[in-house]
Amino acid sequence: MYETALYRAAPGLLAAAAAVGVALAIHALVPVLPAMTLAVVLGLLSANLPGVAGWSAGRARPGLDFAGKHLMRSGIVVLGLKVSLVDVLGLGGPALLLITGVVLAAFAGTYGIGRLFRLPPPVALLIATGFSICGASAIGAMAAVRRIRQQDTVLPIALVTLCGTLAIGVLPLLMQPLGLGPEAFGAWAGASVHDVGQVVATAQTAGASALAVAVVVKLTRVVLLAPMVAAAGLHHRNGQHRNGSAAAGGRRPPIVPLFVVGFLALAALRSTGWLSPAVLEAAAVLQDLLLGMALFGLGSAVRVAQLLHTGVRPLLAALASWLLIALLGLGAAVIMIR
Numbered sequence: 001m002y003e004t005a006l007y008r009a010a011p012g013l014l015a016a017a018a019a020v021g022v023a024l025a026i027h028a029l030v031p032v033l034p035a036m037t038l039a040v041v042l043g044l045l046s047a048n049l050p051g052v053a054g055w056s057a058g059r060a061r062p063g064l065d066f067a068g069k070h071l072m073r074s075g076i077v078v079l080g081l082k083v084s085l086v087d088v089l090g091l092g093g094p095a096l097l098l099i100t101g102v103v104l105a106a107f108a109g110t111y112g113i114g115r116l117f118r119l120p121p122p123v124a125l126l127i128a129t130g131f132s133i134c135g136a137s138a139i140g141a142m143a144a145v146r147r148i149r150q151q152d153t154v155l156p157i158a159l160v161t162l163c164g165t166l167a168i169g170v171l172p173l174l175m176q177p178l179g180l181g182p183e184a185f186g187a188w189a190g191a192s193v194h195d196v197g198q199v200v201a202t203a204q205t206a207g208a209s210a211l212a213v214a215v216v217v218k219l220t221r222v223v224l225l226a227p228m229v230a231a232a233g234l235h236h237r238n239g240q241h242r243n244g245s246a247a248a249g250g251r252r253p254p255i256v257p258l259f260v261v262g263f264l265a266l267a268a269l270r271s272t273g274w275l276s277p278a279v280l281e282a283a284a285v286l287q288d289l290l291l292g293m294a295l296f297g298l299g300s301a302v303r304v305a306q307l308l309h310t311g312v313r314p315l316l317a318a319l320a321s322w323l324l325i326a327l328l329g330l331g332a333a334v335i336m337i338r
Contacts, residue, residue, distance in 0.1 A: 023296075039292040122148045193329075
């Protein structure tokens with residue numbers, strides 16, 4: 001049985017791995033283009049270009065679906081090795097409270113905007129999670145704990161990728177008009193741009209000092225993935241209990257999913273300082289491979305024709321949310337770097 005499943009999944013997994021290799025090669029040549037964003041774009045192309053669209057929807061589909069679901073969770077676990085709790089705590093209590101406030105306000109505001117534009121609650125929830133915390137990986141984590149169908153993650157991931165890419169081009173143009181120094185600009189990028197790779201691409205335009213601040217602020221937001229997802233999982237679990245779905249034979253989801261526990265465990269391990277730079281570099285490569293394959297798999301499920309049928313409301317909601325988070329992040333950056 002397992003051999004048959006592996007045989008069916010192999011074409012899609014091999015294609016996803018090859019796509020990550022291409023994405024990393026393009027990123028090496030053009031550093032401003034984040035590899036994870038390129039993985040989503042390559043997935044989109046595989047789903048919509050004549051000649052390969054049928055293959056990605058047919059023979060490759062089992063492996064691509066496996067990557068989008070299971071490799072995403074594995075990648076989130078390994079993401080924990082990027083997070084040094086020592087560096088995060090080094091920001092100080094006031095800055096940590098400020099960043100937490102930005103994440104909570106962005107989450108609530110983005111969810112409200114989504115509902116205002118009449119997006120379905122699951123879609124609004126995933127957009128709020130991705131925009132406020134850490135992009136596509138946060139969307140994957142929230143979808144897992146809330147038992148949201150994988151196909152319902154397609155639109156949120158497309159929107160968070162679009163707006164994160166928009167930030168790479170727009171935010172550096174606003175640095176001088178807003179009178180921001182490198183550190184303040186780095187804090188703004190870290191507090192408002194979605195994906196870690198997109199934060200790096202945005203902040204590095206202002207130099208090493210901006211990048212250093214941006215990464216620490218961003219990873220502080222990443223740390224909040226665990227409590228936010230755990231809270232959502234607990235709410236969903238209690239909702240199932242009230243509705244009696246667990247009693248009707250359905251399994252109640254765990255309070256804290258195993259991949260979130262794994263993320264926290266590896267973040268704690270990273271914070272001990274026991275791991276050598278070589279181990280951390282190898283972990284970064286593994287994380288890129290796992291998340292890149294997952295994002296390629298999810299991108300390969302996006303049919304542009306179907307996406308256009310959703311109308312302009314999701315795009316307008318995403319742009320309004322992007323503006324909200326940019327303003328919240330800017331306010332936080334000005335207060336932090338004074």
